[in-house]
Amino acid sequence: MRRTATPSERTATSDAVRLIGLTRTYGGAPHEVAALREVSTTFPARSFTAVMGPSGSGKSTLLQCTAGLDRPTGGRVLVGGVDLSTLSERQRTELRRDRLGFVFQSFNLIASLTAAQNVALPIRLSGRRPPEEWIREVLTLVGLGERMHHRPAELSGGQQQRVAIARAVAAQPEVIFADEPTGALDSRSGREVLSLLRRLVDERGDTVVMVTHDPFAASHADRVLFLSDGALVDELRSPDSRSIAARLAELETA
């Protein structure tokens, strides 16, 4: 089930996503809120980026606009070179389904389906029939090869999140967007999920963009972007939790 380039075929230098002057305002004058102000950056292929910032700084809006779930009011988003603003609503839906993967805080699994059926669902929705060996391979990758036929209620929170990650990985997306993926987990399960995301990047060449409030979670990334009041104000490369927490505290008190 290898529709797009395999990780080894992906080049280390290409940009998976490019943001150019990304702007999103809500409401009109005099109550206009600038949730994003001319944010420009790139998310290189095979990299793990964390997005941080105080509450209300624009993290969710950045993720939503970058993943084509919300339309920016200015600037451009390029996913694999495709300018999202040139796509119709339907084409954006197809791009999300076929080329992007999503992991949410609340797992968003379908309760009546088994782990294997949940993982296969996005591929089925795009009209393809995923081979059972591929679904087994992806669930084995996340350490749940023995739990393929369990329903979400029969799995722990950490296991459910790993099923959700398997679901995101199964269609070989160009970028995996994770929104507070450890927010609902205890610290041990959270650590397992973060190690798994790290492994996807290091061993498979996946590209991960993660929004988080947690400096420890962000320390698993190659690079941490900091938003403040809708603007991209700083970035740290290969940071440790302590330096991330210190920078965040400065922005929160600013």
Ligand SMILES: Nc1ncnc2c1ncn2[C@@H]1O[C@H](COP(=O)(O)OP(=O)(O)OP(=O)(O)O)[C@@H](O)[C@H]1O
């Ligand atoms: N649909 C909306 N209508 C009006 N304002 C909005 C809307 N969505 C977000 N905003 C505003 O845009 C700004 C950025 O919000 P956003 O949710 O992106 O921040 P965040 O950094 O993700 O916050 P948190 O960490 O609290 O989740 C905030 O001022 C918020 O109130």
